[in-house]
Amino acid sequence: MGVRTDDGCELWASATGAGEPVVLCHGGPGLWDMFGDLDLPARLVRWDQRGSGRSQRRGPYSTARTAADLDAVREHFGLDRMVLLGHSWGAQLALRYALDHPDRVTALGYVSGVGLGWDWREAFSANFEARLGDGFARWEELRGRARDEAEERELAVLQWSVEFVDPTTATAFAERMATPWFGVNHECNAAIDAEDRRTWREDELVEACRGLEVPTLIVDGAHDVRPRTAVDSLERALPNATRVVLDTGHVPWLEAPEEFTAACTRYLLRG
Template sequence: MRLWATRIGAGVPVVLCHGGPGLWDMFGDLAELLRDSAALHRWDQRGCGRSVREGPYTWERTLADLESVRRHFGLERMVLLGHSWGAQLALRYTLDHPERVSGLVYVSGTGIDPAATWREPYRRNFRARMGGRMARWSELEGRARSAAEERELCVLQWSVEFAGNGMAYARRMAKPWFGVNFACNSALNAEDRRTWGTAELGERCRACAVPALIVDGARDIRPRWAVDSLAEALPDVSRVVLADAGHLPWMEKPAEFRTAVTEFLIRVSAGQ
């Protein structure tokens, strides 16, 4: 099994965990923002993007793959930066291996309560922001699609992830296009529903001493109060909410995002 991975920049070692599940690393803009202050390690998760499409698609395997990335690059300790579903991945690895993580940057996640607590507000916000694009999205979502239609569906869906100019940003996300691994998405989401939001997860977060930064876009369609559960549980956490930004805040508010993360990396480096 071969995983795609690359490294750019110099400074604090940071491993990036992309969202999904079933998507690929879309951190080109983010890596350019941070390359002067960090060594950015990017990778495509198992079955996704430039990595070989081969299971199993499980939490156990995905966490082991992240550990393989750390070992491949020879990192004794690292900062983990995870986005969306990748924020959950970064958090879980941190809870399992706090001695290997010097800091956690949790971007646009959904906290540690069960997904049922925020799903309905999310769906309402999705429909509202989709607006006139909803009819075409519903048509495509409800039937078999060609490869071109698959890309069109994703661009339409991703367009709601931004506070403004959504279609232009969504088209940027789709370049290059590698195709969504829906089998991976389905398997890992099903496991999430069985294992996320437990009392044990909250207890583990409260016992975690790793410094953490939570970064949100204020206009993410996932309700930001969902993240309160994590912010209240972690003992060493700061939180930055970027106005007029959605689910990918580094694309809409690059300067503010860079400042927040860079200041956290300086703090982490000073504490090592």
């Protein structure tokens, strides 16, 4: 099903299931919806962000533009209010939307986000290299040169394998994330990352979050290579937040589906 934005961009979107509407915001930026294995007792609305996956490859690329696209998805499906669940960069997008439109969000799921500051990146780089182990040299080689589509996918699978705890199953999980393969939009990723570095300021965001009354569930994977202390200031700032830590890496609904579903059902869904 196609969603047309106010500037004419065509977005892929899909709604399945019944019950309270939950709109999902995938990670990236520049990736696509990977919530195919997510099972919640709700009406799940999935979509590919602008320039990504099955959506039209065109800009402009910015957080504000992506948030406006998210609102177009909400309107397309006739939702006055919705549960908003975002993963990784999508958690940041969902938080930004909730801050701008709290009246349209019944509850916020903030899954594996990286908080409000930038101090996490150095520790992340060290943890990433350590967990990738023998594969780090190949990752560096691929990153450092032009790649064909098969090598693009190989690089992504290598990179995503660090998101899981058990090395015996990590590559299989990463392969699931890369199937189907739509190709990373590096232009989108670079544009929004550069914008975030200019504008995503912890002190301003803490102040804004103090006024956000929307019930918020923060879900962390205890073994995420991104240090979870990065989310502490967000938890402290939000007046109505619950934090759940699961024994997983960065993608908890794949490694601990029952526990993830239980947490989301308990804290996000009213039925």
